Amino acid sequence: MRQQTENEPFFITEEIEVETAEKGCEFEPPAISCTLRLRDVLEGVSDTELALQPGEIADQERERRQKRQFSTG
Numbered sequence: 001m002r003q004q005t006e007n008e009p010f011f012i013t014e015e016i017e018v019e020t021a022e023k024g025c026e027f028e029p030p031a032i033s034c035t036l037r038l039r040d041v042l043e044g045v046s047d048t049e050l051a052l053q054p055g056e057i058a059d060q061e062r063e064r065r066q067k068r069q070f071s072t073g
């Protein structure tokens with residue numbers, strides 16, 4: 001059996017799982033590497049750390065902080 005190296009999702013039905021188990025192979029789902037949403041993580045970082053983060057979610061957090069600063073200032 002070859003190792004899948006692509007990062008695309010795949011699905012195994014119960015029937016396929018039974019068939020592969022009968023052949024001596026067991027499917028083990030990958031470990032979950034993340035338990036928090038990036039949005040929640042970025043909410044807790046300093047402005048300096050946030051300035052170093054790329055991406056749309058970081059942009060949204062910067063915009064949210066800017067709006068909050070103007071509404072309380």
